[in-house]
Amino acid sequence: MAEWIIDRSGAAVLILDEHCFRSPRGDVVSWLFGNGVYALNGDHIGWFEISTLYDLHSGVIGMLWHTRTELVADQPPPMPAFSRRPHIPLLKVRHGRPPVAIAQQLNSRPRSGAMLHAR
DSSP: OOEEEEOTTSOEEEEEETTEEEOTTSOEEEEEETTEEEETTSOEEEEEETTEEEETTSOEEEEEGGGOOTTSOSSOOOOOOOOOOOOOOOOOOOOOOOOHHHHHHHHTSOOOGGGGGOO
């Protein structure tokens, strides 16, 4: 079952669809294997843990819709038509998570769903 991922402002920025992340238009933009997030070319670009999507610096990109607060609309946007899934790439080396102290400093910086489209 697909679910929207919202950013800090409550905007729906990505869709988690089984083992892939999709753009708001329904196109596959990255893959999820275990808790690792991988670009379409197989590069490790982040993590998905406990309903939260992180970039390589442990900065929060977004959270699943069901974790929202009362500041976010009661109903998610409608799901777009989904494109076909591309072939799964050969996955590349997985990066280690930065220490918590560094992650806390980096989390204070604003992040964007566009991080998943990079690479």
